[in-house]
Amino acid sequence: EGMPIVRLQRAFLGKWMSRIRGLFNIPTNIYRKTIDRAAGLIKEKFGKYYSGTPHHNIDSYLKTDYRNVVEKDFRNEILSTLINHLRSEHDIQRIVYLYYALVKKRGVLRYVSRKESCRIRLQKPDFMDYIMSYNPVLFCLNDTHRATDKDRERVKPFLEALFPEKSGYEL
Known part of the structure; x- marks a missing residue:
C-alpha cells in the first residue's frame, strides 16, 4: 500500500473526556492537553475529530505529510511552540502528524491493544x-x-x- 500504519489507542469517552474534566474542574496533565490541542487543530482546519491517543511506540510518517504540517497547514501554530524550552500546555503533540495522515487519507488507522x-x-x-x-x-x-x-x-x-x-x- 505504501501508506503508514497509524497506531492509536482507543480513548475512554473520546472527545467528551476533556469537556467532562473541564466541567468538574478535574486537573489535566500537559501531555493530555497537547493531544487535545492537536486534535482540536485538525478538527478546526479539516472538520474531523480523532479521539485516539498515541500508542507510546514508534510511528511512521510520510515526509510530505510531515512537511505540509510544519511548513504549510500548521506553520504558525508550530512556529509558536519553538520558543518553549520546557513542555507547555500550548505545545502540539506529535500525534498531529498522524491525525493529518488520517484526515488526508494517507494513513491506515489501526487501534492497538497491549498485545500489539x-x-x-x-x-x-x-x-x-x-x-x-x-x-x-x-x-x-x-x-x-x-x-x-x-x-x-x-x-x-x-x-x-x-x-x-x-x-x-x-x-
Missing part, C-alpha cells in the same frame, strides 16, 4: 512478567520521573535476557 504495543514503566518491579503476559509486538520501556537509578540498572539485564542474540545492527 505496550508501555512498561521502569519503576514497575517485573518487566519480564509484563512481556510474558501480553507478548507485545512493540514495547517501550518508559523512564519517568518516578524511576530511580536502581530501576534503570535493571534495563540492560532484562534486554539481554529477552534478546540473547545480537541484532544485525549490533554486530
Whole structure:
C-alpha cells in the first residue's frame, strides 16, 4: 500500500473526556492537553475529530505529510511552540502528524491493544512478567520521573535476557 500504519489507542469517552474534566474542574496533565490541542487543530482546519491517543511506540510518517504540517497547514501554530524550552500546555503533540495522515487519507488507522504495543514503566518491579503476559509486538520501556537509578540498572539485564542474540545492527 505504501501508506503508514497509524497506531492509536482507543480513548475512554473520546472527545467528551476533556469537556467532562473541564466541567468538574478535574486537573489535566500537559501531555493530555497537547493531544487535545492537536486534535482540536485538525478538527478546526479539516472538520474531523480523532479521539485516539498515541500508542507510546514508534510511528511512521510520510515526509510530505510531515512537511505540509510544519511548513504549510500548521506553520504558525508550530512556529509558536519553538520558543518553549520546557513542555507547555500550548505545545502540539506529535500525534498531529498522524491525525493529518488520517484526515488526508494517507494513513491506515489501526487501534492497538497491549498485545500489539505496550508501555512498561521502569519503576514497575517485573518487566519480564509484563512481556510474558501480553507478548507485545512493540514495547517501550518508559523512564519517568518516578524511576530511580536502581530501576534503570535493571534495563540492560532484562534486554539481554529477552534478546540473547545480537541484532544485525549490533554486530
